[in-house]
Structures are given as C-alpha cells and as structure tokens.
Amino acid sequence: MFYRITFVALLLVAILGSCTEEPQTQPARSEPLPDSVTFAEHIGPIVWANCMPCHRPGSAGPFSLISYRDVAKRAKMVAQVTADRYMPPWPADPAYRHFLGERVLSQRDIDLLGKWAAQRAPAGDLAAMPEPPHYPDGSMLGKPDLVVTMKEAYPIRGNNTDRFLFMKLPFEIPQDTFIRAIEFVPGNRKAVHHMNGHLISFDPAKKKDVFAGEWVVDREVVPVNEAYPRMGLLQDDGSYPSLTPLVSNYLPGVTPGTYPEGIGGYFMPQKGAFLLNDLHYGPQGVDTFDQSTFNVFFAPKAPKRPTMELQMGTLGISDIVPPLIIPPDTVMTFRTRAVIRQDVSLLTINPHMHLLGKSFLAYAITPASDTIPLIRIPEWDFRWQYFYTFDHLLHLPAGSVVQVEAVYDNTRDNPNNPFDPPQTVSERDGSMRTTDEMLQCILTFVPYQPGDENVELGE
Numbered sequence: 001m002f003y004r005i006t007f008v009a010l011l012l013v014a015i016l017g018s019c020t021e022e023p024q025t026q027p028a029r030s031e032p033l034p035d036s037v038t039f040a041e042h043i044g045p046i047v048w049a050n051c052m053p054c055h056r057p058g059s060a061g062p063f064s065l066i067s068y069r070d071v072a073k074r075a076k077m078v079a080q081v082t083a084d085r086y087m088p089p090w091p092a093d094p095a096y097r098h099f100l101g102e103r104v105l106s107q108r109d110i111d112l113l114g115k116w117a118a119q120r121a122p123a124g125d126l127a128a129m130p131e132p133p134h135y136p137d138g139s140m141l142g143k144p145d146l147v148v149t150m151k152e153a154y155p156i157r158g159n160n161t162d163r164f165l166f167m168k169l170p171f172e173i174p175q176d177t178f179i180r181a182i183e184f185v186p187g188n189r190k191a192v193h194h195m196n197g198h199l200i201s202f203d204p205a206k207k208k209d210v211f212a213g214e215w216v217v218d219r220e221v222v223p224v225n226e227a228y229p230r231m232g233l234l235q236d237d238g239s240y241p242s243l244t245p246l247v248s249n250y251l252p253g254v255t256p257g258t259y260p261e262g263i264g265g266y267f268m269p270q271k272g273a274f275l276l277n278d279l280h281y282g283p284q285g286v287d288t289f290d291q292s293t294f295n296v297f298f299a300p301k302a303p304k305r306p307t308m309e310l311q312m313g314t315l316g317i318s319d320i321v322p323p324l325i326i327p328p329d330t331v332m333t334f335r336t337r338a339v340i341r342q343d344v345s346l347l348t349i350n351p352h353m354h355l356l357g358k359s360f361l362a363y364a365i366t367p368a369s370d371t372i373p374l375i376r377i378p379e380w381d382f383r384w385q386y387f388y389t390f391d392h393l394l395h396l397p398a399g400s401v402v403q404v405e406a407v408y409d410n411t412r413d414n415p416n417n418p419f420d421p422p423q424t425v426s427e428r429d430g431s432m433r434t435t436d437e438m439l440q441c442i443l444t445f446v447p448y449q450p451g452d453e454n455v456e457l458g459e
C-alpha cells in the first residue's frame, strides 16, 4: 500500500516557536513609481521592516541595514538580492499560501529598491524620519518565570564549517506546572543558525540526577540511539522518559509565536530537560562561543487545547514512495501521504529536506475532492527551514488526504550537492547528517471545533 492509515496524535505540543513578527509588505499597488525615490520616504521603511530584524548589530546578517549610510553603500547589492528574491529569505510561495510573519517584498518594493539604486541612492529628508524600530535582544515576550541556560559557553572553532549538535539543558523545579510559552534566546545570534528543541519529562521516581551525562554531542558523529544514553536522557532503569517534540524552534528573524487564549501550552515536569535536537551553528571565520537560554512562561492551568503533531515521512507515520534513495545524476520526485482520520485544525507546517532538496509541495484533498493548498516551496533552501504558521486555523475535514511531493536534485547542477562527483544519497536510520537525506513534513494541529476557521493566529 502506498500509505499507512494511521493517524497518530502524538503528544502535547503547544506553542510552536514560530513565525510571527513585524508587519511587512504593503499590498502591491499599480500606481507608477515616484520620480524621485528616497531613503527617507520609501526605502527606510522597507528595510526596517524586512531586513533589519536580521541585519542589525549582533544578529545573523553579515552587516547592518539600518541607517541611510548602511544601505546606500550597498544599494546595488540590495537591489540585486531583492530582485532575485534571495533576500529576505522566505522560501514558501506566498501565491500558494500565506503564513504569519511572512516576510516577502511586494513587486513594488522591489521596483522601488531598484529605482533608488539606479538613481544613486538619494537620502531625502533624513531629519523627518522616525526612529528605527526597536528589536529586543532579550525576551520578546516579557519577564520569564524560569530561565534555563546552557551549562557553559560552547566554544565554536573559527574553521568555517557547519556544526550540528545535540545539547541538553536540564532543569529541576519544586513541582510540576504548566507552560504557556517557551522562547529560545540565542547567546550568539551570529553563530546560531537554527535550533529545534524537545521537552523531556522524567518520572521523578525514576530519575535521580537530571544533570548527569554529557551535555553536548556532535550529531554528525553520534547516532541518536547512542546520543540519548550518553547524554543521560534515559531514566535510571533504562526506560525512555516522555518527550514532547518541537516545543521550541528558532531561526534568525523569527519571533516565538503565542497562540490565542485556550490553544497550546505544555505540561512542565518537575524534573526534565530541554533537548536541543538539532542545534546548527553556521560557519564562523574566527573562534567564538555561544551560551543560549530558554525563557519559560508558566500557565496556571493545564492547556485546554494542547497542540498535537503529525509527522510524515522519515521517522514518521507515512512511508516515502519510492524509498528515499537518490542515485547520482538524477532529479527524482518522492511522495508521502497520510489520511487524516478526524476533523483537525492545522496550526503549523514544517517541510524538511537536506542539501539535495529542490522543491517541496504539500496539499490536502478533502473527501469532497477539494484541494486545500498547504505549502509550496519552488526553490528549496536548506538554510531557511521555517515552522510556517498558518494565518488562521486551517480546517481539514476527517478523511482528507495530505499529499507531499518532494523533488531532489542529485546532479552536479545542484550547487549544494555535498559530493563531487555525485554519489548515491539516501535516508539512513533517520540520520540527520546533512550528507544523508530526509523527507519530512511535520504538521501541528488541534482537534477541530466549530468556528475554528474564524480563529486568527498571531497577535
């Protein structure tokens, strides 16, 4: 059979660490461009909303794009990267599906940037500009109830290579409680490329010391099944603790979202740990270090509608067809599909592939044969793997089939191909090594309630 008809409502996931941020693009307008495009009037607002979240001191972008001088001296490059839609990075096609915190320039913005560069970047009346917006470096959500910090500063060698790590941030609190929101705050915003974190809950009777074991393991070297015992993530009797996956996800420029009242939230165990399942430090030219933290915001009560997760493909509930083996010099399409057994309301979608990914498409077919677009990524970029949040709860009726189509390019034409000449690349026990492949589509949802389709997500 092409698919398994199981529908596993795993876990009590909640707040996605996801995309909500500043408003961005103006709707496309057909009026002609002004004769004179200036920084003060036109360019500043575009750059502050769409570029500055990452291009500011201490953030992920390689330089600041805030002041007139910052932008004017790079006007041509800015015009180029925006015309190519390389920046701001937002791989999902906004014509297929809108998401929260979408950072996509309108064609008019792009034209304005192009015309401004062609006119040699005039300043305009800078004195009339407002102050640039304030993007906080600490918490975006307020004062946390608990802060869990990396054991020590992790040293990152300046040898220009990517690092992919498992890391454990254990904690012990006086009693079990509930969580309203979790926020990951990178210590070194230049170095932390992305992070996906799980929450581990130990049975207090079966776990003496949550701090025992290695706190960091190189995931490109150590397989998951070895990493867990080495990191002291098993209980003292060898059993597995319970794990709530993906309670926090980080990418530069993305603010952790909080759901509307009543949706999302987690159980917070007395003895537990955040497991950074996939911590990626980007290549660094000089030796540096990172010490990141989680801010935890408590809730007085158990979540009314805890979120759940459906994971398709690698390590998930649905098979990949054909099996994910990509011979050299081929461009191949793989599919995976899952039947949704109950009415659900989707919150987020996270497509995942590695370096050979070329494009990604997911949609649902309802029992009435309607197609519900979920996400389309025309040009896959493995560096920008968002947990995309739908702008409102998206209802999938029971019996809908979620269909995923992923294309991989294992030819020399793929500049990200890790092998030259190309070699057979495949899935290997869910190995996260970037030189192995994965095909995953992770959906978070709550069971459907009438009226959900009118519930907007985000502030």
Ligand code: HEC
Pocket (backbone or CB within 6 Å): 047, 050, 051, 052, 053, 054, 055, 060, 061, 062, 065, 074, 077, 078, 081, 082, 087, 088, 089, 103, 105, 252, 253, 254
């Ligand atoms: C989500 C974070 C993010 C946002 C938003 C963002 N950038 Fe970037 N930008 C980066 C990172 C990281 C790099 C360096 C790595 C790379 O090139 O991918 C970069 C690189 C660049 C470069 C250098 C490209 C090169 O070839 O060296 C330019 C120019 C640039 N950005 C302009 C912009 C402009 C203009 C905007 C807004 C319209 C923008 N960026 C928005 C993160 C961001």
